[in-house]
Each structure stands twice: as structure tokens, then as C-alpha cells.
Amino acid sequence: xxxxxxxxxxxxxxxxxxxxxxxxxxxxxxxxxxxxxxxxxxxxxxxxxxxxxxxxxxxxxxxxxxxxxxxxxxxxxxxxxxxxxxxxxxxxxxxxxxxxxxxxxxxxxxxxxxxxxxxxxxxxxxxxxxxxxxxxxxxxxxxxxxxxxxxxxxxxxxxxxxxxxxxxxxxxxxxxxxxxxxxxxxxxxxxxxxxxxxxxxxxxxxxxxxxxxxxxxxxxxxxxxxxxxxxxxxxxxxxxxxxxxxxxxxxxxxxxxxxxxxxxxxxxxxxxxxxxxxxxxxxxxxxxxxxxxxxxxxxxxxxxxxxxxxxxxxxxxxxxxxxxxxxxxxxxxxxxxxxxxxxxxxxxxxxxxxxxxxxxxxxxxxxxxxxxxxxxxxxxxxxxxxxxxxxxxxxxxxxxxxxxxxxxxxxxxxxxxxxxxxxxxxxxxxxxxxxxxxxxxxxxxx
Amino acid sequence: xxxxxxxxxxxxxxxxxxxxxxxxxxxxxxxxxxxxxxxxxxxxxxxxxxxxxxxxxxxxxxxxxxxxxxxxxxxxxxxxxxxxxxxxxxxxxxxxxxxxxxxxxxxxxxxxxxxxxxxxxxxxxxxxxxxxxxxxxxxxxxxxxxxxxxxxxxxxxxxxxxxxxxxxxxxxxxxxxxxxxxxxxxxxxxxxxxxxxxxxxxxxxxxxxxxxxxxxxxxxxxxxxxxxxxxxxxxxxxxxxxxxxxxxxxxxxxxxxxxxxxxxxxxx
Numbered sequence: 001x002x003x004x005x006x007x008x009x010x011x012x013x014x015x016x017x018x019x020x021x022x023x024x025x026x027x028x029x030x031x032x033x034x035x036x037x038x039x040x041x042x043x044x045x046x047x048x049x050x051x052x053x054x055x056x057x058x059x060x061x062x063x064x065x066x067x068x069x070x071x072x073x074x075x076x077x078x079x080x081x082x083x084x085x086x087x088x089x090x091x092x093x094x095x096x097x098x099x100x101x102x103x104x105x106x107x108x109x110x111x112x113x114x115x116x117x118x119x120x121x122x123x124x125x126x127x128x129x130x131x132x133x134x135x136x137x138x139x140x141x142x143x144x145x146x147x148x149x150x151x152x153x154x155x156x157x158x159x160x161x162x163x164x165x166x167x168x169x170x171x172x173x174x175x176x177x178x179x180x181x182x183x184x185x186x187x188x189x190x191x192x193x194x195x196x197x198x199x200x201x202x203x204x205x206x207x208x209x210x211x212x213x214x215x216x217x218x219x220x221x222x223x224x225x226x227x228x229x230x231x232x233x234x235x236x237x238x239x240x241x242x243x244x245x246x247x248x249x250x251x252x253x254x255x256x257x258x259x260x261x262x263x264x265x266x267x268x269x270x271x272x273x274x275x276x277x278x279x280x281x282x283x284x285x286x287x288x289x290x291x292x293x294x295x296x297x298x299x300x301x302x303x304x305x306x307x308x309x310x311x312x313x314x315x316x317x318x319x320x321x322x323x324x325x326x327x328x329x330x331x332x333x334x335x336x337x338x339x340x341x342x343x344x345x346x347x348x349x350x351x352x353x354x355x356x357x358x359x360x361x362x363x364x365x366x367x368x369x370x371x372x373x374x375x376x377x378x379x380x381x382x383x384x385x386x387x388x389x390x391x392x393x394x395x396x397x398x399x400x401x402x403x404x405x406x407x408x409x410x411x412x413x414x415x416x417x418x419x420x421x422x423x424x425x426x427x428x429x430x431x432x433x434x435x436x437x438x439x440x441x442x443x444x445x446x
Numbered sequence: 447x448x449x450x451x452x453x454x455x456x457x458x459x460x461x462x463x464x465x466x467x468x469x470x471x472x473x474x475x476x477x478x479x480x481x482x483x484x485x486x487x488x489x490x491x492x493x494x495x496x497x498x499x500x501x502x503x504x505x506x507x508x509x510x511x512x513x514x515x516x517x518x519x520x521x522x523x524x525x526x527x528x529x530x531x532x533x534x535x536x537x538x539x540x541x542x543x544x545x546x547x548x549x550x551x552x553x554x555x556x557x558x559x560x561x562x563x564x565x566x567x568x569x570x571x572x573x574x575x576x577x578x579x580x581x582x583x584x585x586x587x588x589x590x591x592x593x594x595x596x597x598x599x600x601x602x603x604x605x606x607x608x609x610x611x612x613x614x615x616x617x618x619x620x621x622x623x624x625x626x627x628x629x630x631x632x633x634x635x636x637x638x639x640x641x642x643x644x645x646x647x648x649x650x651x652x653x654x655x656x657x658x659x660x661x662x663x664x665x666x667x668x669x670x671x672x673x674x675x676x677x678x679x680x681x682x683x684x685x686x687x688x689x690x691x692x693x694x695x696x697x698x699x700x701x702x703x704x705x706x707x708x709x710x711x712x713x714x
Contacts, residue, residue, distance in 0.1 A: 022644075023610050024703045025620055028710050030627030030682065076631055107628070107681055129677065131684040136677075164632040165674035352634070395632060422631060 034078040035163065037071060038106040039064045041082070042125070043089040045115035051145045059148060060089060060114055063123075066152035067110065067159070069196060070170045073418075074160070074396075075425030080106055089113075093126065098133045106130055110159060121145040125155050127162055137162045149198060154445050169391040170195060173441045174398060175213045175222055175239075176416060178202060179434040183409030190224060192239065195391075195440070197430035203237065212256045215441045217305075217349070217392075218263035222439075223247070225254060234268065236283070247281065248288075255299050256344075261307045267291070269299040269312075278312055278329075291329040302354075303327065304347045304371070311335075311345035311354050311371075322356060324371065335373030340365075344387055347371070350394030353421065357386040357399075366399050368421055379423035392442045396420045398429065400436040610698035615691075622690045623704065627682035633671050635712035641676045643683060645702045651688030656680060659703075679706040 042060030050056055064082075071077035086100040093111040101109050112125030124140040139158055143151060150171055157168030178191035178200075190203040190210045204210055204226070213224035220239040225232055232254040234247040247257075250270040257268035260280070267280045278291040278301045292298045296316035303310055311324050317334060322342045325332040336342045340360030347354055351371070358365040358378065364385045367378040385401040398418045405412035414436045416429040429435075611619070633639060646655040658664065658680070664673040683689075683704065691699055 021610070022701055022703055023699055024705060025611075025616055025623075027620060027623050027627060027679075027682075027704055027706045028708075029624045030629035030678075030708065030711065031625060032631065032711075033628055035628050035630075107685070129681070131681045132677075161670075163674065164630055165670035166632045352636075 034076055035108060036078045036080055036106050037108045037110065037163075038080045038085060038101055038104065039068050039071070039110045040085060040087070040092045040112075041089045042112040042114050042123070043093050045113060048114070048116040049119070051116055051119070054145055054148065056116055059116075060112070063112075063114070063148060063152040063155070064110075066149060066196070067156045070153065070156040071160075073196070073427060075420060075422075076164060080104055093124075096128055096130075098128070098130050101128075101130050108136070108159075108163065110155070112155070116145055119145065121148060121151065123151050123155070125158075127159050149194065150444070153194070153196075157443070157445070166395065167393040167443070169393050169396065169440075169443070171443055171445045172392060173444065174416070174429070174438050175203075175215060175441070176400075176431070176435045176438040177210055177213065178431070179414055179436060180206075183405055183412045190222075190237075191431075191433075191435070193431065200432050203239070203242075212387075212437050214256070214258045214389075214439045216259045216263040217261055217442050218259075220441065220444070221259075221263070223257045223259060223266055225257065234266070247283070248286070256301075258302055260303050261305050267301045267303060267310065269301060278310070291327075292325070292332075293329075298323075300344050302346045305349050305351045309347075309371075311347055313343045313345060322354070322373070324354075324373075335369070335371075336376075337373070338376060346388055346390060348390050348394040349392055353394070355388040355390065355397050357388065366397060366419065368397075377421075377423065379419050379421070380417075380426055385417070387437050389439045391440050394421075398438045398440055400438060402436075610695065611692065618690045622686050623682055626686040627706070628678060629708050629711050630674050630678050631712070633675060633708060633712055635709060637671060639672055639675050639708060641672070641679045641706040643676075643679055643704045643706065645683065645689075645704065647689065647691060647700050647702060649696050651691040653683065653687055653689070656683055675706065675708065679704070682706075 041064040044057060044060045048056050055062075068079035071079050084104045086103070087097055089111065090113070092109070093113050096109055096111060107130055109128040109130055110125060111128070112123060114124070115122045120142050121144065122140070122142045124138070126138040127136045128134070129136050137158065139155075141151075141154070153171035156170040160166075160168035160170070172195045173192055174195055175190065175192045178189045179186050180189075181187045187206040188210050189206040190213055191200055192203060193200040209227040211225040211227075213222050215222055222237045222239060224235055224237065226235055227233070231249060233249055234254065234257045235244055236247050237244045247266065250268075254268060254270040255276070257266045259266055264284065265280045265282050267278065269276050269278050271277075275295060276297045276299055277293060278298050279288050280291060281288045291301070291310065292312070292314075294314070294316055296314050297320075298312055298314040298316075301310050301312040308327055309324055310327055310329075311322060313320050314323050315321075316323075320341045320343055321334055322336040322345045323332055323334050335354075336356075338358075340358050342356050342358050344357045345354050346356070348368075353368045354371055355366065355368050358367055363381055364383065365378040366380050366385055366388050367376060369376040379397070382401050383404050385399055388397040388399040390397060396418050397420075398416055400414055401417050402414045403412060414434045416431055416435045416438050417426060418429060419426045429438075642659040644657045644659055645653055648654055658676050661676070663669050664676055689702075
């Protein structure tokens with residue numbers, strides 16, 4: 001007995017000394033290539049009704065094209081060409097042959113089908129992980145057929161969220177100032193479009209100068225400034241109903257009203273007794289509260305998403321720099337110390353970054369930095385560009401860029417551009433006219 | 447009594463013997479760690495340059511040959527016709543150089559190199575010394591990259607001797623997975639997003655079983671980013687099949703753990 005035990009102990013000890021430790025390999029790098037994704041056209045059910053002004057048979061194809069365009073614009077996905085697809089949409093939607101799709105190097109696949117019945121559009125879609133050969137997400141929803149573009153954006157959002165972990169930003173709109181006419185006689189109208197440039201609508205006639213439209217982060221209200229008999233006025237506009245009201249007449253120069261994160265206040269700067277300071281106005285009670293009281297020029301305030309802090313720019317140190325303070329105006333801290341002039345700070349909806357415009361040596365930069373001013377990254381440089389506005393997920397910035405004009409104003413143009421926070425994915429947005437001062441809405445389907 | 451005393455003495459002596467034998471194995475890691483640093487640096491720069499070196503040598507040799515040819519051909523008076531072959535091959539060589547650089551994995555470091563070669567092109571002059579210098583520089587960059595990688599592994603106290611793979615084997619595996627892993631770029635850089643995947647491999651490097659070690663975290667609320675990263679890591683492993691494993695020592699590497707950590711890339 002003791003003998004056996006003795007052998008066992010010895011054997012065990014020997015085995016232990018000859019067994020191997022688990023090999024661990026650290027993978028700290030990967031490729032930056034966009035994820036190859038196949039978007040199969042949505043299968044149109046043959047029982048679908050015909051609807052006036054909508055090509056029902058092509059609807060599946062058209063929706064998939066919008067999804068592809070959305071994905072392409074992110075720089076994170078690479079939608080594969082449809083010519084390479086082997087499987088037809090009707091079968092693919094039920095059970096994709098994964099090996100066929102893997103053959104064209106796709107890693108993810110979107111399939112779907114739609115049916116129009118009783119004047120209602122019923123859409124169903126699935127996202128497949130092709131390497132794991134399994135379904136990642138599947139959703140169905142019903143809407144009115146005229147909403148088909150939004151259907152495409154909603155599907156894009158859901159897939160984007162599932163593949164990146166962050167909320168999408170496709171079912172959104174951008175409000176901007178549409179400009180036309182010669183440089184010294186610009187007609188400026190308020191305009192709104194889908195984030196992909198479709199469905200442009202003009203909200204004002206262009207009789208009066210409009211400036212700095214800004215979306216309410218909680219709904220589809222907009223605040224903007226307009227000059228009436230050369231007096232600046234702050235307006236509120238409900239995009240859903242079209243109703244418009246004057247929030248107030250403010251003295252002197254008024255600048256850039258912006259909503260608080262809860263949408264109940266607006267924050268702006270205006271000049272009282274010749275000195276520009278920051279004020280908030282409660283939209284219900286219409287009470288105006290002074291936030292800063294300094295002999296310097298304080299402008300461009302922007303709330304943090306939790307509403308506890310305000311970023312603004314001020315020339316209190318000589319040159320215009322960025323500052324952060326508590327929302328009651330206390331604890332003012334300067335956050336930029338770099339060379340050049342900093343302006344238009346905008347707090348990211350994610351709360352981690354502040355976007356800004358910087359002017360240095362006659363060039364304009366759009367950049368981002370952490371909220372304490374560290375980690376400044378200049379994303380893009382140009383002759384003239386400003387007014388960054390965040391996408392609702394805090395990943396992309398939209399801003400406008402002007403070209404240099406000749407002596408008589410020839411060659412002048414203003415266009416909207418977008419760039420993501422990596423700085424690698426810069427794109428020009430298509431607008432029907434020249435455009436400036438964009439503001440990105442929150443998700444419509446939220 | 448004597449019998450039990452005998453057992454006791456034998457048992458104790460065996461235990462002492464075993465302890466003496468096995469202790470150095472246990473102590474090996476801390477003792478051998480410092481000299482490994484220097485060994486690794488030399489090995490890696492050699493190993494990782496192997497795919498490039500023959501090509502580079504070819505380029506140099508080809509250019510030299512061409513130069514020689516030109517020199518010998520320039521001697522006869524009919525110079526016009528011979529200028530052409532001299533000029534035509536040049537862009538090809540430059541293209542080859544570009545290709546070599548593209549193969550490197552860090553795009554940030556590739557860019558300046560590409561720019562250099564394009565400036566080089568503008569000059570329309572080929573100098574073998576410059577090519578050699580360029581290739582040398584590429585080697586240097588490779589070496590620096592490797593150094594950085596090694597730092598990471600060393601800080602985590604994992605080295606090839608302890609892991610059972612040689613440096614080049616580990617390097618080959620890592621390089622293969624680098625190529626397959628599309629890092630989801632929207633992830634936040636300031637969160638702890640380490641994904642550990644345990645693999646059971648077949649002898650040919652295909653995967654029998656893959657398991658995310660902290661898979662419960664994937665379905666916890668607020669862990670969307672972790673889930674996305676874990677899924678991307680799994681995709682990478684599956685895409686890379688069969689993994690580039692050594693031809694021998696299956697017992698050593700049949701269980702393998704891959705630690706995916708994108709923080710450095712996201713901070714980029």
C-alpha cells in the first residue's frame with residue numbers, strides 16, 4: 001500500500017515537471033481595413049401591392065443601395081460589389097450558403113425581405129456572421145411605404161450598432177444655412193436634409209439673414225438667429241409642425257444660441273453694455289440668467305452632455321482660448337495653451353471630447369481634444385473652415401469649408417464636409433446649393 | 447522499526463532529490479529573463495527580415511548588373527539606343543521597392559517610406575547606394591517594430607522559452623493573426639478591453655474548439671464594445687485557419703491562448 005502510494009507520488013511529480021505551461025500569444029495589432037460586408041438586395045414579396053410614385057419591384061435593391069452608401073461613408077465597412085454575389089436574395093434571406101459568401105471574402109452579410117400590404121410596408125432583415133456561420137441580429141418593422149428611405153437608414157443604424165458597439169447616426173438630419181448669389185449679396189435660407197443629402201427642404205424664404213441653426217438634442221426643435229430690421233433675434237422652430245416663435249430680442253451682438261442637453265434651456269452669448277458674456281434662458285419661464293461676468297469677450301458656449309459643465313471661448317488671457325467651467329459659472333479653467341486662436345468648442349455627445357476650430361498662421365483647423373485640454377488632435381486643415389457639429393454618436397463631425405474668392409468674389413464657394421474622429425475619413429456632403437453652419441440632429445427613430 | 451526508518455529515509459532523500467532537480471525549472475523564468483532580451487533582438491531582426499532580404503538582395507544585384515551592363519555597353523559609340531534600356535527598367539525597380547514596403551503591417555510607418563520613394567522617383571536617378579540605404583532603413587524600422595512588440599511580451603512576463611514556441615514561431619503566428627484581425631475602430635481607447643481566447647488546435651493548425659475566457663462579460667449590459675471586440679477576435683481566428691503552427695511539438699501548442707488587446711492601435 002505504502003509502496004503504491006510512494007510510486008504514485010513519484011510518477012505525479014515527474015509528470016508535473018514534464019507538462020507544458022499554456023502558451024499565450026499577445027495580439028496587439030490588426031489591420032485597419034474596413035470590414036468587408038455584403039448587402040444582398042432585399043427580397044420583394046410577390047404579393048406586394050403597387051404603390052403610386054414608388055417602384056415597388058426595385059424597392060429591395062434601392063434600400064440595399066442606401067445601406068451600402070451609408071456603410072461606405074463611415075470608412076469602417078467595405079460593401080462588396082453586387083455582381084460578385086452568388087446567391088439570390090429570396091434564398092439568401094432564408095438560409096445563406098455561408099461558403100458562397102465567404103468565397104467573395106465577405107465577413108458579414110445583410111439579407112432581408114419586404115412586403116407591401118394594406119398600404120403598409122413590412123420589412124424584415126437579418127445580419128449574418130459569415131465566419132461563425134450564425135445570425136447576429138434579426139429585426140422586423142412596419143411603416144408607411146413613403147418612409148422607405150428611412151427604413152434603409154434604420155436598418156443601417158441597427159447593423160452599425162451591432163458591428164461596432166456604438167449607436168448609429170444614419171437616421172438623422174442635418175440643418176444648415178443654404179447660400180446662393182454673389183458673395184457680397186448672399187441669400188441665406190434655412191435648409192434641412194437627410195444626413196445622406198436626400199430630401200432637402202427650405203424652411204425660410206431668404207428675405208432675412210439666418211445664422212447658426214442648432215438642433216435640440218432631445219427632439220426635432222431648432223433654434224437659430226435671424227436679423228429682423230438689423231436686429232438679431234433668437235427663434236425657435238418646430239420642424240415637425242413648422243411653427244416658429246421668437247424667443248427674445250437681445251441687446252447688441254447675439255451669438256450662437258445652443259440647447260442644453262435636456263433641451264429645456266438655451267445658452268448663448270450677447271453683449272450687454274458693450275461687453276459680451278454668456279447667458280442661459282429657460283424656455284418655459286423665459287428667465288435669463290447670467291453665467292459669466294468678465295470684462296473680456298466670452299462667446300460660443302456649449303454644454304457637456306451631463307449638463308454639469310460648459311465649454312466656451314474667451315480672450316481673457318489676451319488671445320482667444322478655450323475654457324471650461326461649471327454650469328453655474330464657477331471654477332473657470334483654461335484648457336488650451338497652444339499657439340494660435342481657438343474657437344467654437346463643442347462638447348461631444350459621448351462626453352469624452354471637445355471639438356473646436358483653431359486658427360494658426362492664417363490656416364484653419366478642425367480638431368478634437370479631451371475635455372481637460374490634453375490630447376489635442378488636428379483632424380483637418382484648410383484655407384477657411386469652421387463650425388464643427390457632432391453626429392449623435394460622437395464619432396463624426398460635420399463642418400463647412402469656404403474656398404478663397406477672387407477680388408470680385410469669383411471662385412467663392414461654401415460646402416459641408418464631414419470627418420470622423422480618426423481624421424482619416426474626410427468626405428464632402430452633397431447639398432443642392434452652397435451651404436454653411438451645419439447642425440446634426442439626434443436619431444429620429446429614438 | 448528499522449523498516450519504517452528505511453522507508454522514511456528513502457522517501458525523504460527522493461523528495462530532496464526531486465526538489466533539487468525541479469527547483470531550477472521553477473526558477474528558470476526570472477533567472478533567464480535578462481539575457482533573453484539581447485538574444486531576442488538579434489534573432490528577430492534576422493528572422494523578420496528574411497522575407498525581404500532575398501528580394502532586396504535581388505534588387506541590388508539586378509541594379510548592379512544593369513549598371514555593369516550599361517558601363518560595358520556605353521563603350522561603343524552607338525550610345526542613343528543604349529540609353530533606353532537604362533531608363534526603362536528604372537521605374538520597375540522602384541515599383542518593386544514599393545511593394546516590399548507595402549507588405550509591412552503598420553500603415554503609419556509605411557506612409558513616410560512611400561513618400562520617400564515617390565520623391566526618389568521624381569529625381570529620375572537611380573543610385574544603388576540609395577536603394578541599399580532605403581532597404582537598410584526598412585530593416586531598421588522592422589527591428590524597431592519588433593523591439594516594441596517584444597517589450598509588450600516581456601512586460602507580460604511571457605517569453606518564447608516559457609511558452610514553448612520559438613520566437614520566430616510566435617512571430618509567424620502573430621503576424622498571421624495581425625493580417626486577419628480587422629480591429630473595430632469605433633471602440634473607446636480608455637476602457638479595459640482585453641479579450642482572451644483559448645484554442646484547441648489540430649496538428650494542421652485548424653481549430654477544434656475556441657472559447658472566449660470571459661464570455662459572460664459579452665452578454666452583460668453596457669459591455670457592447672467588449673462583445674464587438676470579442677466577436678472580431680473570433681472572426682480573425684477563424685479567418686486565419688489553419689494557423690501557422692510549428693511542424694513539431696504538437697503537445698506544446700495544442701492548447702493555445704490568444705490575448706487580443708487593441709488599446710495601442712486605438713490610441714494610435
